[in-house]
Amino acid sequence: MRVILHVWRQDGPEASGGFERHELSAVEPDMSFLEMLDTLNEQLISNGHDPVTFDSDCREGICGACSCVINGRPHGPGHKSTTCQIRMRAFCDGDEIWIEPFRSGAFPVVKDLMVDRTAFDRIIEAGGYISTHSGPKPEPNASLVPHSIAEEAMDAAECIGCGACVAACPNAAAMLFTAAKVSHLGLLPQGQPERWKRARSMVEKMDEEGFGACTNFAECQDACPKGVSIRFIGRMNRDYMKAALCEPETRQGPLKAH
């Protein structure tokens, strides 16, 4: 099959960008979308042009590196899939395909289709962990986790940190990403000691990084390649509220008698 591509080209974070048109014939339906881009790049190189820069790594839908907006949808036309999992059979012969980077102020463009998502790492640094050192730990069966809770935590933990939720949201909110981590850890017994502090500091960090707020469009859930549910956003909001109202003050030094 033959496709017409309109690919976003941008030299660097400060440069202005624009669409570049390319025609690609000999596209096979079994090709993945990224293999199609590889083929485009081989064609560009043999014609003496610069290849298109894009992120990808595992190419099996789990690392979260790939990140294009395809025909206006983050990760393209699939349901619960990443760009690397899209096959060209999802398109028709002669289709025009528009390919852009994820767009959000908090995800600056590095080059072409590649963006900087280190803001997500900084949200995790704000509290997306259970504080531990490496070394001997208690026997895990000593703290039972009901099957349903383990499964619910796992549903949230499935987030691959790709950023499609941000790209899909009209407010460029990172609520689904943040809520997934707050819920994964907040559901498990191991995560209880830091539960309230975690919810507060991760939400505050998210705001500080320039992500927007949730106004219930639910586009994120639709775009999420792992199908992470927006009910986790509700859960995070409850934890955040509770933390703001009831979290014991951080103790610094010994209590003084009044």
Place this chain on the structure above:
Amino acid sequence: MLELDASIPEGDIREKWRNHLEHVKLVGPRNRPKYDIVVVGTGLAGAAAASSLAAQGYRVHVMCFQDSSRRAHSIAAQGGINAPKNYRNDGDGVYRLFYDTQKGGDFRAREANVWRLAEVATGIIDQCAAQGVPFAREYGGQLANRSFGGVLVERTFYCRGQTGQQLMLGAYQALHQQVAAGNAVMYPRTELQDVVNIDGRCRGVVYRCLQTGEIRSIAADAVVLATGGYGNVFFQSTNAFNCNVTAAWRAHKRGAGFANPCYVQIHPTCIPVSGDFQCKLTLMSESLRNDGRVWVPKKPGDTRRPEQIPEDERYYYLEERYPSFGNLVPRDVAARNAKYVCDEGLGVDGKRQVYLDFADAIRDRGENVIGERYGNLFDMYEEITTDSPYKVPMRIFPAVHYCMGGLWVDYNLMTNIPGLYAIGEANFSDHGANRLGASSLMQCLADGYMILPQTINDSLHDIYMDKVTTDHPAFAAHEQSVRDHIAGLMARRGSRSPMAIHKELGEVMWHHCGMARTAEGLTEAMGKIDSLKHACEHDMVVPGRADTTNQALERAGRLGDFLDLAHLMCRDALERDESCGCHFREEHQTDDGEVVRNDEAFGNVAVWEWKGEGSPHEKTTEALSFDALPLMTRSYK
């Protein structure tokens, strides 16, 4: 000639690790912040080591080529992680895991390391659970287990089909907790270009910033390579697109011995190749063989649909040939047998593929149970092939998956260069000539959480007074040689892209250094690799500029290292004139196609030393001992 001292502690195998721990040198908590340690790679081994060392108080510099440390390819491991907890009361224990690993590796691993791995494995599950890894639980709340190939117990812990991802996130979160605490610094989108040795000790690295093209250095007191395996030398593999051997190879060129490069695992259950545009093969977890039955039609060229083929016209070749392990034989055995039946013309639809069938499991246990176990794998398969494994059998074929070979390390996981360590898949490690399923996650985390944070102190305790900075002239010299190398690549104005040459290299390796090898084929391959190297130097084109993101340049740099490695792999495979585990020399097999080892001549580790551009490598061997588990012929019948 390399001087190799594995430094295996004295004493009974059960006591070695404990004794060693009690005598290893220590660095006091107040002194640790004075040490800089570079960790390259943020997969399970790298992230675990970096977080553990930073939590101890060392100043840790962590490099990865991805945009975030969470994306390393450990994340793709599906099935699970082994630990001899004996929760199933089926007779498991440290010795059993040791036995299975040593036997599974076909007696080509270092016994003391394997024992230690088995010994620390249970602690890994405790560590990960404490970090909040959501392991699968039984209804009563206890941890669940499943079974994997090559063993007769259920000792595998899992998180749906995403165990690697969840363990990875545990380590990633622990690492970023340390970043927040200021003990660790991340260097995302950077690639190691060279290691710097000063006065016989590794004192830092030179790296390229992939976003700006800048060449920079970090001076350190120790460098840890956790850079994974080199499976992408085959171009098509289950590795991630960007996995490469560059860090390990550049260290090798600076003097680190490379051990057993020919040991490459071909995983039996992958989605077959569908076209020559493909650069990536997708694995279907070994856990599927718990419930799936492998078969091919008995009649060559049978074109009927699978459900139309009656039971007695199906050849369940693993169950018939290996009645005691059946579909759960080790990977090398399963892969080789898939090759045999396809060689006999029994491949499904005349192609090189076999069925993995879940019909019986779904009938006996119900679609719900099977869906809960493998749902995401089934979805993944359907997305790629458009067939639903709930309705028709999967079609599978072996693909390159894991490298048992790697940098030579001693018992402390240190290479022969003092101060330079290699952990996880990057070292030649504990898997001998074949790795069992669910053992790589175990080894990576054992190295990262349990072993390296203890053993690294041994080489650190006495050097902090003599601090080296990047002002040392060696750094400027190394940086210049990296710049020259990159300028040389950029000057190539031929006609072929790095990817095109890499693809051709992959075909040569798959045909001559893959599942079956011959002296003749390996010799031919070395000639072909030489001409590819020539093509790389004279007919390759590298587009764009070096002072910005340039993925073609990155690929060109990695390709040069893959070409050198490929040559060495063929030579190693040629000189290892025996069959063992996944290294199958057609000249050495039984009548029914099982491997024939030659323990007397090759019961050793082959360690190769770089002798300079254009000069052949030199081999040194480390003899292996088999005291705790005497040599035997592997049988899974």
